Amino acid sequence: MRAENRRVLNAPTALQPVPLAPEISLHLVDAPLGLFDLTGGEFHSDSPPPFWAFVWAGGQALARYLLDHPGEVAGRRVLDLATGSGVAAIAAARRGATLVAATDIDPDAVAAAHRNAAANAVTLADRLDEPDVVLAGDVYYSPAVAPQITTRLRAFRRNGAAVLVGDPGRGYFPERLFELVTEYVVPVSEHLEETGELRTGIWRMR
Template sequence: MLDAPTALRPVPLAPEISLHLVDAPLGLFDLTGGEFRSDAPPPFWAFVWAGGQALARHLLDHPGEVAGRRVLDLATGSGVAAIAAARAGAARVAASDIDPDAVAAARRNAAANAVTLAEELADPEVVLAGDVYYSPRVAPRMTAALRAYRRAGAAVLVGDPGRGYFPERLFDLVTEYVVPVPEHLEETGELRTGVWRMR
């Protein structure tokens, strides 16, 4: 999966959850030899991003958002939002990602937190997406997918730290957090991050 060492560490904004994360002051593209390759997604799952942390904190503090419901964590990365949903009492939680290594990492992290993720979920009642609006190429595809889930009746919650491609006009702000982040990854020690509900 990854050559860099990982360690099980508590999530800064949601220390109730621990994740296997890169255990070195590395940036995302340091793990890919300094280059982006279109045939292999970068290892987003090796870090806990601000949007996922904000979603996790919100769900842990407001379990009614997901309790007893079927939840899909789209573009799961490390799985932090999926794990929080499971800890908050969701009936069933699935994590999906275009990168199979991310799904494997989410499952490994779920096991470390004594929760289980479902193999798949065709009819979610809640869809989570943390930090998915990071590029002009990815943003429209994520919006289309999230709007399809919303039209099908699912509640959609997005965690976004102002990445620049977030279509704010389609969402209502639920809450904001100041999220601790690694300075070597984000060039700052914290990011103001919103949890948004799709209209």
């Protein structure tokens, strides 16, 4: 049985449907809390905040897109990069991907993604070296992370993978490298985003 981190178990979460993709249910924060409320209001560079305890706009949009367009992933090997809660990975698995791997720098996120996958009766892998499709939801959230993500995504693209990114306009997204596929108005928590919805694009790397 997969070991789950104490933070995954102790976070005040409950199984609930994803607002934009109610076909999927996740263990999410079930209280009026923001990201850093779960860390005592502090940021520690050696311990990522619990992004996995929330469902972010980019991941929701990717999940909705894949649920509505199964041809993007059906019969293909899919890697969900910086998986967070695992929502995009779960959508890919639900729509017929032959293998879906969920990766993240935070082991708590990987544990949460597997927990959420089990709640949706799908299975995720931890690693996939040569994916056919790479998903990345809400990954362009800081100037430090953005170039690292871009380098990884461009490497996958050069190796022939299709790359889909869900981005709600965080400000560090290299739009010139992508083409817009579609947009969604995504319901989000005001405690998390200071607004009730975010317009979020699905972008395909050129």
